[in-house]
Amino acid sequence: xxxxxxxxxxxxxxxxxxxxxxxxxxxxxxxxxxxxxxxxxxxxxxxxxxxxxxxxxxxxxxxxxxxxxxxxxxxxxxxxxxxxxxxxxxxxxxxxxxxxxxxxxxxxxxxxxxxxxxxxxxxxxxxxxxxxxxxxxxxxxxxxxxxxxxxxxxxxxxxxxxxxxxxxxxxxxxxxxxxxxxxxxxxxxxxxxxxxxxxxxxxxxxxxxxxxxxxxxxxxxxxxxxxxxxxxxxxxxxxxxxxxxxxxxxxxxxxxxxxxxxxxxxxxxxxxxxxxxxxxxxxxx
Amino acid sequence: xxxxxxxxxxxxxxxxxxxxxxxxxxxxxxxxxxxxxxxxxxxxxxxxxxxxxxxxxxxxxxxxxxxxxxxxxxxxxxxxxxxxxxxxxxxxxxxxxxxxxxxxxxxxxxxxxxxxxxxxxxxxxxxxxxxxxxxxxxxxxxxxxxxxxxxxxxxxxxxxxxxxxxxxxxxxxxxxxxxxxxxxxxxxxxxxxxxxxxxxxxxxxxxxxxxxxxxxxxxxxxxxxxxxxxxxxxxxxxxxxxxxxxxxxxxxxxxxxxxxx
Amino acid sequence: xxxxxxxxxxxxxxxxxxxxxxxxxxxxxxxxxxxxxxxxxxxxxxxxxxxxxxxxxxxxxxxxxxxxxxxxxxxxxxxxxxxxxxxxxxxxxxxxxxxxxxxxxxxxxxxxxxxxxxxxxxxxxxxxxxxxxxxxxxxxxxxxxxxxxxxxxxxxxxxxxxxxxxxxxxxxxxxxxxxxxxxxxxxxxxxxxxxxxxxxxxxxxxxxxxxxxxxxxxxxxxxxxxxxxxxxxxxxxxxxxxxxxxxxxxxxxxxxxxxxxxxxxxxxxxxxxxxx
Numbered sequence: 001x002x003x004x005x006x007x008x009x010x011x012x013x014x015x016x017x018x019x020x021x022x023x024x025x026x027x028x029x030x031x032x033x034x035x036x037x038x039x040x041x042x043x044x045x046x047x048x049x050x051x052x053x054x055x056x057x058x059x060x061x062x063x064x065x066x067x068x069x070x071x072x073x074x075x076x077x078x079x080x081x082x083x084x085x086x087x088x089x090x091x092x093x094x095x096x097x098x099x100x101x102x103x104x105x106x107x108x109x110x111x112x113x114x115x116x117x118x119x120x121x122x123x124x125x126x127x128x129x130x131x132x133x134x135x136x137x138x139x140x141x142x143x144x145x146x147x148x149x150x151x152x153x154x155x156x157x158x159x160x161x162x163x164x165x166x167x168x169x170x171x172x173x174x175x176x177x178x179x180x181x182x183x184x185x186x187x188x189x190x191x192x193x194x195x196x197x198x199x200x201x202x203x204x205x206x207x208x209x210x211x212x213x214x215x216x217x218x219x220x221x222x223x224x225x226x227x228x229x230x231x232x233x234x235x236x237x238x239x240x241x242x243x244x245x246x247x248x249x250x251x252x253x254x255x256x257x258x259x260x261x262x263x264x265x266x267x268x269x270x271x272x273x274x275x276x277x278x279x280x281x282x283x284x285x
Numbered sequence: 286x287x288x289x290x291x292x293x294x295x296x297x298x299x300x301x302x303x304x305x306x307x308x309x310x311x312x313x314x315x316x317x318x319x320x321x322x323x324x325x326x327x328x329x330x331x332x333x334x335x336x337x338x339x340x341x342x343x344x345x346x347x348x349x350x351x352x353x354x355x356x357x358x359x360x361x362x363x364x365x366x367x368x369x370x371x372x373x374x375x376x377x378x379x380x381x382x383x384x385x386x387x388x389x390x391x392x393x394x395x396x397x398x399x400x401x402x403x404x405x406x407x408x409x410x411x412x413x414x415x416x417x418x419x420x421x422x423x424x425x426x427x428x429x430x431x432x433x434x435x436x437x438x439x440x441x442x443x444x445x446x447x448x449x450x451x452x453x454x455x456x457x458x459x460x461x462x463x464x465x466x467x468x469x470x471x472x473x474x475x476x477x478x479x480x481x482x483x484x485x486x487x488x489x490x491x492x493x494x495x496x497x498x499x500x501x502x503x504x505x506x507x508x509x510x511x512x513x514x515x516x517x518x519x520x521x522x523x524x525x526x527x528x529x530x531x532x533x534x535x536x537x538x539x540x541x542x543x544x545x546x
Numbered sequence: 547x548x549x550x551x552x553x554x555x556x557x558x559x560x561x562x563x564x565x566x567x568x569x570x571x572x573x574x575x576x577x578x579x580x581x582x583x584x585x586x587x588x589x590x591x592x593x594x595x596x597x598x599x600x601x602x603x604x605x606x607x608x609x610x611x612x613x614x615x616x617x618x619x620x621x622x623x624x625x626x627x628x629x630x631x632x633x634x635x636x637x638x639x640x641x642x643x644x645x646x647x648x649x650x651x652x653x654x655x656x657x658x659x660x661x662x663x664x665x666x667x668x669x670x671x672x673x674x675x676x677x678x679x680x681x682x683x684x685x686x687x688x689x690x691x692x693x694x695x696x697x698x699x700x701x702x703x704x705x706x707x708x709x710x711x712x713x714x715x716x717x718x719x720x721x722x723x724x725x726x727x728x729x730x731x732x733x734x735x736x737x738x739x740x741x742x743x744x745x746x747x748x749x750x751x752x753x754x755x756x757x758x759x760x761x762x763x764x765x766x767x768x769x770x771x772x773x774x775x776x777x778x779x780x781x782x783x784x785x786x787x788x789x790x791x792x793x794x795x796x797x798x799x800x801x802x803x804x805x806x807x808x809x810x811x812x813x814x815x816x817x818x819x820x821x822x
């Protein structure tokens with residue numbers, strides 16, 4: 001910057017127009033520009049994909065328009081909703097099992113040092129072993145059906161829930177516990193009346209993370225089972241995807257499944273967030 | 286440092302408790318194995334240990350481990366090289382964020398694993414598939430963590446530098462990046478964990494080598510001790526990888542004291 | 547000093563109280579050393595001292611949240627072995643339960659602790675409402691702490707304290723987090739709620755910690771000045787200012803003189819606290 005130029009702050013000088021008065025957070029751009037920016041890249045990529053697909057002579061090549069028709073087909077025939085429901089029921093079952101074990105365990109670990117010290121080595125030893133690595137073991141034990149899938153989901157969901165619950169229980173403001181003590185509340189009762197409510201936000205975070213992990217795990221498990229059971233197995237969206245890859249080679253349908261996986265993940269997260277908000281009316285929005 | 290000394294002198298106690306818990310675990314396992322008396326369903330810990338030693342002796346264990354690790358290193362390198370600069374840019378520039386964020390938010394919920402069938406079609410079974418899946422899996426945590434790290438930089442640090450007349454470019458390199466580094470390390474940890482999870486899934490389904498492949502191979506042979514050996518290896522390496530990133534974090538950001546440690 | 551600090555019928559008695567903290571092998575830190583003080587029934591005693599001088603440790607020992615390393619601490623002649631509603635505590639950061647409304651917070655000790663035993667649900671609800679009215683928070687009963695201003699939170703914490711009908715009120719810098727103006731208002735409120743125009747036998751005993759000397763002089767019957775670490779009782783100053791106290795008190799010459807005197811006692815200690 002040359003010496004003749006005004007210093008940076010002078011941009012806000014009153015000699016300027018109304019632009020100086022607008023809050024800088026939104027910049028000087030209108031809603032329209034921001035929407036355009038937001039949609040720009042995805043639409044551009046979509047257009048490129050469509051062009052490339054149409055120009056290609058490979059009949060298998062997935063193309064956005066075909067993906068849309070495939071989606072409509074799968075929805076109308078009920079295959080997609082059925083697969084999603086099958087996968088979701090396994091996710092919920094596994095998630096419930098994990099939560100029922102992990103939350104009380106996490107609370108006792110957080111509240112009692114001795115419990116934590118003794119149980120933590122086991123938790124930390126198994127945590128780096130991803131759920132999907134256990135899948136062959138699960139198949140060995142429970143076959144290629146729903147049982148193995150639920151076990152994998154439960155295993156996967158267990159760790160985020162327990163770890164966040166412990167952190168939540170430990171992270172309870174010590175002064176709150178002291179306040180309860182000075183009011184004569186017995187130690188054991190403070191677990192229910194102080195630690196649990198105070199740890200609820202952290203438990204909620206754990207549940208949200210676990211839900212995401214559980215959904216990923218079920219897709220992976222069903223995919224792997226589909227691959228190993230030769231396209232058989234008991235349904236679910238992961239298995240459906242594999243069938244579209246290995247048997248009918250319907251890439252458009254695979255992409256529909258992928259989008260469905262993403263959408264379901266979003267919806268689950270949103271629902272859980274809303275649920276948490278309802279459960280904890282005292283958190284500042 | 287005094288902290289280290291204190292932990293070291295009290296260190297043997299947690300180690301003893303750790304050993305005691307693991308010992309209890311193995312004893313219970315051994316008892317259950319005896320009761321079920323089905324070496325395919327649940328081999329005894331000794332059988333698994335023996336299998337592990339055999340696999341280690343003929344290096345098969347390490348061969349697959351090395352392959353998987355190698356893939357992860359490559360994936361992380363690619364993932365970081367893509368995610369960190371993009372994350373920095375998106376964190377600093379509102380405009381860039383508005384352009385890229387929708388795409389990120391659309392792709393992010395679609396886990397790396399959901400890409401496997403499509404990727405199988407594009408890459409076939411081989412090295413490229415796991416690397417692609419792992420790069421994808423690691424990319425998003427690193428990207429989002431970088432953006433969050435940049436955004437969380439205390440405005441006042443930047444303002445302080447500006448009042449000292451520091452030019453914008455230098456502010457980015459000398460204020461924003463160091464300030465965001467601790468969050469970046471946390472993001473890296475998450476990326477490593479995500480990638481390592483993906484490696485098993487990818488190799489289970491679509492690779493001719495690696496730990497995930499080995500687990501599945503031995504399962505088909507109903508050789509449970511070997512299956513467990515490889516699973517244990519997956520766990521050990523996952524743990525070591527995490528330790529490694531944490532050590533890197535401590536090295537690069539000695540002033541930080543949060544989840545990166 | 548011993549003569550002035552010991553009194554046969556004292557409500558609270560600290561005798562040669564000491565507290566050490568072990569910090570990993572090195573020499574233990576002595577937080578409080580040979581602290582002897584009697585606190586009379588209905589007295590408003592304020593402890594002042596520089597940062598880190600052990601004031602909070604003394605309060606924690608009185609509250610039963612900490613055990614002394616040496617010496618004894620008694621209430622009505624009985625040794626204090628743990629926390630309890632007879633010695634209510636007001637913490638510096640209010641310690642309101644974020645998941646309870648004001649009403650829920652105030653009634654917490656009645657619901658889950660011994661203070662509410664023998665009371666019907668109606669009686670409890672009435673007491674809660676009375677305490678909320680006493681501190682001037684009616685209208686805000688169903689609000690959550692995050693919706694309250696600092697001053698309101700402080701009142702809520704005080705209401706919660708009073709609901710358990712403690713014999714002794716222990717307050718750890720309760721007004722420190724408030725801005726200067728709110729502070730002055732709440733000092734007045736505190737004296738009103740405590741009942742500054744009632745006779746000593748009818749008032750609750752208060753042990754109050756603060757940094758602010760003017761606050762100490764305004765509130766106290768006596769001011770205990772502590773040295774910097776290790777904390778010892780340096781001086782015990784009577785504050786014979788007449789009650790009820792108000793803005794006029796703050797402006798009086800006696801008030802200024804007392805404040806100056808106490809500051810001169812603390813000054814060196816405070817300086818040392820800033821360089822160690």
